[in-house]
Amino acid sequence: MTTAHDLAARFGPALDTRPETLQEAAQDFGHLVRAEPLGVLRPKTAAEIKDLLQFAGPRGIPVSARGGGHSMYGQGQAGGGIVLDLRALNRVGPVTDGRVTVQAGALWRDVLAATLPQGRTPPVLTDYLGAGVGGVLSAGGLGGASHRHGLVADQVLELEVVTGAGEHRVCSPDRDPELFHVVLAGLGQCAVIVTATLRLVPAPDRVRRYCLYYADLPRYLADQRRLAEEQRFTYLEGQARPAGEHGWQYMIEAVAPHTGSCPPDDTALLDGLAHDPAATEIEDLGYGEFAQRVDTDEEVLRATGEWLYPHPWLNLLLPHDSAEPVVRAVLTEAAFADLRETGLVLLYPLLSERLRAPLFRRPSGQVLHLFALLRTAPPGSPETAAAMVAANRAAYELARAYGAVAYPVNALPLSDADWPGHYGSRWPALADAKRRHDPHLVLARGHGMRF
Numbered sequence: 001m002t003t004a005h006d007l008a009a010r011f012g013p014a015l016d017t018r019p020e021t022l023q024e025a026a027q028d029f030g031h032l033v034r035a036e037p038l039g040v041l042r043p044k045t046a047a048e049i050k051d052l053l054q055f056a057g058p059r060g061i062p063v064s065a066r067g068g069g070h071s072m073y074g075q076g077q078a079g080g081g082i083v084l085d086l087r088a089l090n091r092v093g094p095v096t097d098g099r100v101t102v103q104a105g106a107l108w109r110d111v112l113a114a115t116l117p118q119g120r121t122p123p124v125l126t127d128y129l130g131a132g133v134g135g136v137l138s139a140g141g142l143g144g145a146s147h148r149h150g151l152v153a154d155q156v157l158e159l160e161v162v163t164g165a166g167e168h169r170v171c172s173p174d175r176d177p178e179l180f181h182v183v184l185a186g187l188g189q190c191a192v193i194v195t196a197t198l199r200l201v202p203a204p205d206r207v208r209r210y211c212l213y214y215a216d217l218p219r220y221l222a223d224q225r226r227l228a229e230e231q232r233f234t235y236l237e238g239q240a241r242p243a244g245e246h247g248w249q250y251m252i253e254a255v256a257p258h259t260g261s262c263p264p265d266d267t268a269l270l271d272g273l274a275h276d277p278a279a280t281e282i283e284d285l286g287y288g289e290f291a292q293r294v295d296t297d298e299e300v301l302r303a304t305g306e307w308l309y310p311h312p313w314l315n316l317l318l319p320h321d322s323a324e325p326v327v328r329a330v331l332t333e334a335a336f337a338d339l340r341e342t343g344l345v346l347l348y349p350l351l352s353e354r355l356r357a358p359l360f361r362r363p364s365g366q367v368l369h370l371f372a373l374l375r376t377a378p379p380g381s382p383e384t385a386a387a388m389v390a391a392n393r394a395a396y397e398l399a400r401a402y403g404a405v406a407y408p409v410n411a412l413p414l415s416d417a418d419w420p421g422h423y424g425s426r427w428p429a430l431a432d433a434k435r436r437h438d439p440h441l442v443l444a445r446g447h448g449m450r451f
Contacts, residue, residue: 003061004038007082010055014048015039015082025083030072030411031310032385035079035446037062042085046160046168046194049084053192054166056082057440063164064444065192067105067132072313072411073389075187075446076135084192086134095120098200099157104134104193109292111198116288121203123149127237128294134193139409140185140360142350142370144235144255147228150354153184155199161191164438182433185357187408188444189430190437204257204287207235208264211282212252212275215243219274220250220347221323225367227254228349232269240331240345248331250347255290310377312388314395315407320349320367322402327371329398335391338375346372359430361405361422370407371399389413408447416450 007015017039026036038061043049056063062081069076077083086105092114093100100120102111108122109129115121124145126136141152149155158172161183169191171180182190210233214220220238227236235255243249252275256264266282285293301307318326327347330336339345350368362368373395377385392412396404405422406412420427434441434451441451 003059003080006059007039007061011039011041011052015041025066025085026077026079028069028071028074028076029311030074030313031308032072032312032389032411033074033077035074035077037064037078037081037083040083040085042088044088046162049162049192049194050166050168052082052084053162053164053442057164057166057438057442060440061442062445063192063442064446065104065134065188067135068107068130070128070131070135071446072311072409073413075409075444077446081442081445086132089194095200099197100200101158101195101197102133103195104132104137106133107131108133108136109295112288112291115200116203119203120200121287121291122152122198123155123201124152125291126152128298129292130295130298133196137184137193137196138186138188140355140357140407142407144237144253144348146350147236147348147354148231148234150356151185151360153360154354154356156184156196157199158197159183159193160195161193163191164434164440164443165436167437178433179437181358182430182437185360186430186433187359187447187449189434189447189449190443192443204234205259207255207257207285207287207290208266209283209285209290210252210254210256210266210270210280212254212270212273213279214250214252214275215247216274217248217250217324217327220252221320221369223273223275224252224347224349224369225320226273227252228351228367232256237346237348240327240347242340246332253348257287258284305379306376309379310385310388312375312377312385312392312411314373314375314392314410314412316371316396316399316404317350317362317407318369318371318399318404319363319365319402320369321365322404323347323369323371326399326402326404330371330373330395333391333395335387335394336373336375338388339373342376344372344374346370346374359423359426361408361424361426363403363405371404372407414448416448419447419449
């Protein structure tokens with residue numbers, strides 16, 4: 001019998017093999033690679049995931065978990081295998097004692113919708129709240145509060161998972177910590193996350209948002225470092241934006257909480273910074289409005305159709321001392337000239353000591369910068385999309401020569417040789433964990449790791 005027949009005999013109608021379902025599962029947000037699975041399973045319990053992995057493992061059938069489907073380059077696809085569509089595992093709450101337990105298929109906007117009425121919020125949120133909980137925790141998760149609180153994954157108190165061997169386990173920093181630490185920021189290599197218990201903090205009623213503009217990159221980077229180290233703001237990000245015919249300007253986006261009756265002290269918060277005071281923008285927003293601001297961008301992109309265009313995105317983590325030459329070189333490279341017309345460039349600081357998940361790779365040094373090149377390729381032009389992916393590889397090689405590492409959620413194919421270099425001294429431990437927790441090597445093959 002064939003693998004498809006075996007699966008049909010075992011799972012029957014629970015395994016969706018309709019052509020339209022397989023076509024959807026063969027795509028992701030990147031729209032750059034396509035790998036069609038044999039079927040899609042939509043589990044509602046951990047037992048169903050366990051059953052599938054106990055069946056698929058010994059038969060060598062690839063399995064990938066998928067929530068929001070926001071991978072860039074096939075990381076959540078399972079060519080010739082099974083996609084676990086986790087969207088039915090979307091329960092959130094209740095919110096109790098500064099924590100909330102959420103299922104992996106819930107979206108972060110669902111989490112916030114449950115916690116805000118209780119006056120609570122996760123300490124760190126990604127800018128885009130339409131991603132799935134499990135996917136963000138598997139990648140690590142960065143946001144504007146990461147300079148204070150670390151990764152989204154660093155806020156996890158406990159996990160319920162099913163390992164690649166089909167074992168249903170509960171783990172935490174104190175209970176089975178080895179498994180806990182290879183699942184968080186582990187790119188789905190060892191287990192499928194079923195639920196996560198998250199730490200919560202009080203949510204402010206309102207926030208004040210400051211946009212500070214710089215013509216000079218070294219001054220921008222110096223002030224970003226200063227603000228990260230001094231912890232003046234609860235949220236700290238930034239962007240590079242086109243200026244003039246060939247130049248760039250830089251914008252710090254910083255946020256401070258307030259209650260309305262006691263607003264922040266603007267003079268104290270901005271004291272000693274080298275921005276252009278005449279260009280400064282300040283606005284007050286409700287916290288929920290600020291946290292969900294990217295939803296409007298998504299609505300616009302869906303309306304124009306651009307949401308479904310190819311997205312050859314690249315995210316790099318740069319050491320502070322080499323951020324300037326890398327940023328200058330990439331932004332003046334002809335292959336990235338389209339960023340002057342469309343797309344978004346993020347450039348903001350992080351503190352290495354706050355990023356605690358062991359498998360989240362970072363460059364050396366105390367201060368680093370996320371450098372994210374968020375581009376859109378025109379539809380119907382695979383040659384252009386391929387050229388943009390090739391440009392990502394060239395930028396990665398340049399940055400790596402300066403000590404940078406990739407935040408591996410990219411449209412950037414990594415080879416067998418790249419992954420051990422990416423993980424460095426952590427690679428042997430990850431390889432050992434992979435062989436113990438996923439002995440048949442069936443989980444998350446879309447990342448292209450070979451053990």
